[in-house]
Amino acid sequence: MSTAIPPLDLAWLLMETPGGTTHVGALMLFQKPPRRRTLVSEVVADYRSRRPRPPFTYVPELLGAGMPHFRDVQTWDPHYHVQHLSLPAGSSYDDLLHLVADLHEPMLDRNRPLWRCWIIDGVPGRRFAIYTKTHHSIIDGVSGLKRLYDGLSLSPDDAIPAPAFALPGPPPSSTAPPPALRRLSDAVHGVLTQVGAVNQISRGAVRKALSAALGAHVEGSLPFVAGRAPTNAPLQQARGFATLSLPLEEMHRIAHHHGATLNDVAAAVIDHGLHAYLRETDQAYAHELIAMCPVSLRGDGDITVGTKVSAMFVRLGQPEATMTDRLHQVAHSVATAKKELGALSTDAAMTYAVALVALAGAGASTHLDRVGRPACNLVISNVPGSNDTRYLNGAALTGIFPVSALAAAIGLNMTLSSYCGHMDFGFVANSAAIGDVPALAEHTRQAYGQLQHAASRAVQNTV
Incomplete structure (x- = not known):
């Protein structure tokens, strides 16, 4: 299955360079509740057990036959896309900021789905963090942040909800392609x-x-x-x-x-x-x-x-x-x-x-x-x-x-x-x-x- 890449999303892919990357992300901070030593490892295991859903299954195809499109892939590496890190004992909040800056630097691999997340333990003040990055060609700030919120719970008593990358995408606008005359009419209208x-x-x-x-x-x-x-x-x-x-x-x-x-x-x-x-x-x-x-x-x-x-x-x-x-x-x-x-x-x-x-x-x-x-x-x-x-496995989102x-x-x-x-x-x-x-x-x-x-x-x- 493939999906055409709209002009603005294609521009984000074409203009990207190692120094000028076009992925967007977020740093979420959580406060751990008392007596929950395995809380973070539970989140990691749960996230890795989830199956990504479009557009988090998209790989860009910019060259070759046909127009640029996203190819929908059915396989993924959970240990690559969901990583578990821990700051060393005695680390400061500035150490977390330096880590996030380092993780944000490199381009996303164009041969894999265009997203990654890191679950980071050991943040000072009995906290942990989740840093995510996703290519701008498949998500913008408004829709991306809404997905992050939708991947959290409104109650501290709930279990771990499906994360942003495993949430259902929008329903398809049509199950059958329009007739050839309609496609031609739409194309002419679009150009005009x-x-x-x-x-x-x-x-x-x-x-x-x-x-x-x-x-x-x-x-x-x-x-x-x-x-x-x-x-x-x-x-x-x-x-x-x-x-x-x-x-x-x-x-x-x-x-x-x-x-x-x-x-x-x-x-x-x-x-x-x-x-x-x-x-x-x-x-x-x-x-x-x-x-x-x-x-x-x-x-x-x-x-x-x-x-x-x-x-x-x-x-x-x-x-x-x-x-x-x-x-x-x-x-x-x-x-x-x-x-x-x-x-x-x-x-x-x-x-x-x-x-x-x-x-x-x-x-x-x-x-x-x-x-x-x-x-x-x-x-x-x-x-x-x-x-x-919002909460994740009983931990309150603080920022x-x-x-x-x-x-x-x-x-x-x-x-x-x-x-x-x-x-x-x-x-x-x-x-x-x-x-x-x-x-x-x-x-x-x-x-x-x-x-x-x-x-x-x-x-x-x-x-």
Whole structure:
């Protein structure tokens, strides 16, 4: 059995290099209950006994007869795909972060199903962790995180549920192929739709690029307008990883106080923290950074295979702005870009994403990205989370931190997701650009502290 690879998912496969990998992942932390010494080994044995289900049985076939497709394989190696590790006695949480960074570095084997997971014991504080990685061509952040949650229980008393890789996939849309005339009609409609979408996008993109080249201040979504920041150093295989958790309700209150959104607050503190980190490491960047912010195109209940996403390219705050001013600048930029993207049809938004990924991939493969303008300086993404406590074999999930992809000369990705009253950030960086990712996370925490202080003073002044 084979499945055609959609254009955007094919782009993730074609643009991948050893330094620019396109798999995504997550680090889940669990708190062990008392007197459960065999808890972790029970999870390992159970996971290895499960049979993967599509798309976790897919192997890509890009060359040979026919169009690129996924081949559905019926065999798998449970000891390869589900690995059991343990940190040495006396290890720290930073040791876990270094391990996850090392595991995240290499490409997935294209001759096997495109996923792996590691169950890691010995995490300080009577905890264990699960780190997973899956190729972006078979899953995106929204559908991937939903599967991880679906593979956990809402009760500490339940046994071990089927993990993400063994959950049923979406039902097939049709059991019989459409008639030849219908296939021809659909193909023609698809081509006309893509041509219309490209026409809808291209005029504005060309205008912005020319205006930026002439030094004008342009607004809206701004791909390939960014200057070359330290985060755009050529990608190497080495990765750095760090985590951060911030209080969710307080972030909402601060956002509401400033007429902003939760995403605006997250982007502003990341931006402020990154500028502070670059100044501290003698890499100060004297311009506004531009962040790519992925936007999910999935409707409620959509669990189909592959990637359904578009993107906004948002101008962030001025380098020396105060934390409050930066939040207002970011909120304005996000609102402008969101309005522009919202004017596109769904087909145009998907085509926009395919075209941008293809251009960025072409620039990386030809090294033109080292002399031209990069697509952006960093990626900031918010993936929907859960308000309900989840469990695995009686162990409570205490945090879930995205571990995202780096590609196309974009050497910094911060993806966040909410869980049980806190916002969990996962920082992934090209070590050639950001040598101390935990320090960057700490600067981001300090930026949030400045925003907290400013909000508190504003409340006191109104009393």
